[in-house]
Amino acid sequence: MGGAEQSYRYGESYEEIVQLSDGQRIHLRPMRPSDKQLLLDGFENLSPDSRYARFMAPKATLTDRELRYLTEVDGIDHFAIGAIRRHLVSKPEGAGSARFVRLTDRPDAAEPAVTVLDRFHGKGLGSIMLQRLIEAAWERDVRWFCTELLAENTASRRMIESLSPEVKFRHAGDGAIIATLPVPEPDRTPTAPGFFDGTPIHKLLSYVARAKVSVRPRVTQPPEPPR
Numbered sequence: 001m002g003g004a005e006q007s008y009r010y011g012e013s014y015e016e017i018v019q020l021s022d023g024q025r026i027h028l029r030p031m032r033p034s035d036k037q038l039l040l041d042g043f044e045n046l047s048p049d050s051r052y053a054r055f056m057a058p059k060a061t062l063t064d065r066e067l068r069y070l071t072e073v074d075g076i077d078h079f080a081i082g083a084i085r086r087h088l089v090s091k092p093e094g095a096g097s098a099r100f101v102r103l104t105d106r107p108d109a110a111e112p113a114v115t116v117l118d119r120f121h122g123k124g125l126g127s128i129m130l131q132r133l134i135e136a137a138w139e140r141d142v143r144w145f146c147t148e149l150l151a152e153n154t155a156s157r158r159m160i161e162s163l164s165p166e167v168k169f170r171h172a173g174d175g176a177i178i179a180t181l182p183v184p185e186p187d188r189t190p191t192a193p194g195f196f197d198g199t200p201i202h203k204l205l206s207y208v209a210r211a212k213v214s215v216r217p218r219v220t221q222p223p224e225p226p227r
Contacts, residue, residue: 010136012075016191020123024085026095028132031080035094036067038082042094045117070099077102079136083116083125095120098129100137100145109144109180110137130205134196135186142183145201149177150214159207163200176216179204 008014016028043062062070073080080099084092096116103109112133116126137145149160160177161169168180181204187195196202207213 008075008136008139010079010081010132010139014081016132018125018128020120020125020128022123024120024123026120026125027084027086027092028081028129029084030075031071031073031082031097031099033072035071035082038084038092038094039067039070039097042096042117045094045119046115070097073099076140079133079140081129081132081136083120083129085120096125096129098133100133100142102140102142103146106144108141109146110142112137112145112147126205130201131186131191131193131196134183134201135191137183138186144180145183146178146180147204148172148216149179149204150216156213160204160213163203167200 010030012030014028014030018026018028020026040062070080078099078101080097082097083095085095086092094117096114098112098114100110100112103111112130114126114129114133116129137143157177160179161167163179163181166182170178172178181200184196184199184201186192204213208215
């Protein structure tokens with residue numbers, strides 16, 4: 001999909017240093033196969049609550065198959081960037097990741113996921129990575145993000161359904177709603193701040209951050225191997 005990978009701003013050569021609200025500097029770059037240990041270390045530094053929120057189930061570790069799936073990405077149908085905190089006298093530390101996986105039956109749509117380690121919460125890293133994810137999605141002709149939401153009560157469902165007339169919904173059973181949200185078009189200036197403020201994705205993030213709704217991420221579950 002899209003043009004040649006080398007023509008993407010968020011291609012193999014993409015690297016960026018961003019500054020968080022507390023002054024920390026974080027290195028953003030594409031996920032690499034060599035990041036398995038960095039990703040595993042980051043997972044082990046997630047609190048049990050964050051692990052549950054990310055996987056919607058208690059989870060003690062990542063399997064080898066999951067690590068391969070999360071790090072050995074093609075950069076087009078499965079796009080992922082890592083956020084790394086570099087230290088002068090110790091090894092680099094993973095701070096988070098953001099990814100989307102294109103739907104096999106709908107090439108203009110993908111499932112997104114953003115994970116931020118607990119000690120980097122509330123510093124703006126999640127919003128920065130989501131912004132980059134949106135820009136990368138537009139480069140790759142992804143125009144919709146599909147997210148499975150767990151609305152535990154009527155008020156939660158109404159909140160979701162009030163996001164925007166553009167948001168499409170279908171009920172998936174088990175109290176879940178699959179929301180298909182438009183990917184906001186980035187400002188013409190790359191990485192322009194705040195272009196998605198007030199959009200359905202931005203509102204949904206606010207609901208999730210306030211624990212009004214839960215997201216059931218599926219992109220972290222690798223497909224079963226062929227039998």
